[in-house]
Amino acid sequence: xxxxxxxxxxxxxxxxxxxxxxxxxxxxxxxxxxxxxxxxxxxxxxxxxxxxxxxxxxxxxxxxxxxxxxxxxxxxxxxxxxxxxxxxxxxxxxxxxxxxxxxxxxxxxxxxxxxxxxxxxxxxxxxxxxxxxxxxxxxxxxxxxxxxxxxxxxxxxxxxxxxxxxxxxxxxxxxxxxxxxxxxxxxxxxxxxxxxxxxxxxxxxxxxxxxxxxxxxxxxxxxxxxxxxxxxxxxxxxxxxxxxxxxx
Amino acid sequence: xxxxxxxxxxxxxxxxxxxxxxxxxxxxxxxxxxxxxxxxxxxxxxxxxxxxxxxxxxxxxxxxxxxxxxxxxx
Numbered sequence: 383x384x385x386x387x388x389x390x391x392x393x394x395x396x397x398x399x400x401x402x403x404x405x406x407x408x409x410x411x412x413x414x415x416x417x418x419x420x421x422x423x424x425x426x427x428x429x430x431x432x433x434x435x436x437x438x439x440x441x442x443x444x445x446x447x448x449x450x451x452x453x454x455x456x457x458x459x460x461x462x463x464x465x466x467x468x469x470x471x472x473x474x475x476x477x478x479x480x481x482x483x484x485x486x487x488x489x490x491x492x493x494x495x496x497x498x499x500x501x502x503x504x505x506x507x508x509x510x511x512x513x514x515x516x517x518x519x520x521x522x523x524x525x526x527x528x529x530x531x532x533x534x535x536x537x538x539x540x541x542x543x544x545x546x547x548x549x550x551x552x553x554x555x556x557x558x559x560x561x562x563x564x565x566x567x568x569x570x571x572x573x574x575x576x577x578x579x580x581x582x583x584x585x586x587x588x589x590x591x592x593x594x595x596x597x598x599x600x601x602x603x604x605x606x607x608x609x610x611x612x613x614x615x616x617x618x619x620x621x622x623x624x625x626x627x628x629x630x
Numbered sequence: 631x632x633x634x635x636x637x638x639x640x641x642x643x644x645x646x647x648x649x650x651x652x653x654x655x656x657x658x659x660x661x662x663x664x665x666x667x668x669x670x671x672x673x674x675x676x677x678x679x680x681x682x683x684x685x686x687x688x689x690x691x692x693x694x695x696x697x698x699x700x701x702x703x704x
Binding site: 395558561562564565566568569572606609610612613616 | 678681682684685686688689692693695696699703
């Protein structure tokens with residue numbers, strides 16, 4: 383999609399290129415410190431600072447309110463989905479939610495790199511959730527975890543087909559979890575880049591029109607960034623609940 | 631037909647999937663509005679489910695967009 387108008391080129395892919403900031407090779411393995419790693423570190427540092435530096439006054443300050451809001455969202459989510467196991471999995475879900483939230487929102491800063499816009503990052507997160515939930519399911523229920531594939535109230539004639547469908551939909555969980563986050567981030571940022579290209583291409587005469595659209599798009603991308611973090615955490619809670627209570 | 635032209639056509643066809651996303655999102659929000667107008671008191675409690683449904687519908691459409699981008703640039 384490299385359209386040339388004068389010398390201006392719309393290149394929505396370049397923002398996703400990984401650049402090695404500090405090349406490091408150990409053995410044959412490339413463990414360079416990339417821009418992706420840099421923004422992941424920034425996300426983690428900012429999230430940690432938020433929760434560490436927030437005061438614990440009776441009347442909350444702004445920073446304390448921000449930290450408490452994030453805590454409260456995840457607290458409500460875990461209590462709603464995992465009733466008695468909420469405290470057990472709360473730290474994990476909070477970490478997941480906060481990291482994805484900060485990584486998504488940091489990517490909205492111009493010239494910043496979106497960590498979660500690469501399938502490998504989101505797949506790693508999704509696989510942690512999927513494999514973790516599977517292991518927890520087998521540890522809690524033994525072989526009874528396989529009853530997950532046999533929903534109750536299914537007529538015996540349809541049972542083989544339903545079991546097959548349930549197995550497929552179980553194994554598609556890490557794929558859908560990772561692709562949902564990755565596609566939302568990648569698509570959003572590509573749309574922003576292309577519209578920005580239009581602003582430059584249309585120049586002073588009509589460039590304000592895509593600029594207005596970009597303001598709206600930026601708001602939408604902020605909503606999507608927060609929402610995708612929320613959805614990822616909510617689905618994690620639901621998968622963990624399935625691992626606990628097999629009769630869903 | 632050379633590869634670049636085929637890529638463009640393929641990406642264009644894959645992007646049609648986003649129409650489904652639009653229909654899905656419109657359906658979800660329309661139903662939420664219809665329900666909220668009938669029972670405004672219960673509307674706030676379902677806002678979480680609303681956004682969850684929006685995220686699912688958006689995700690399916692964006693998978694089509696991701697395929698289009700993969701065809702074009704992958």
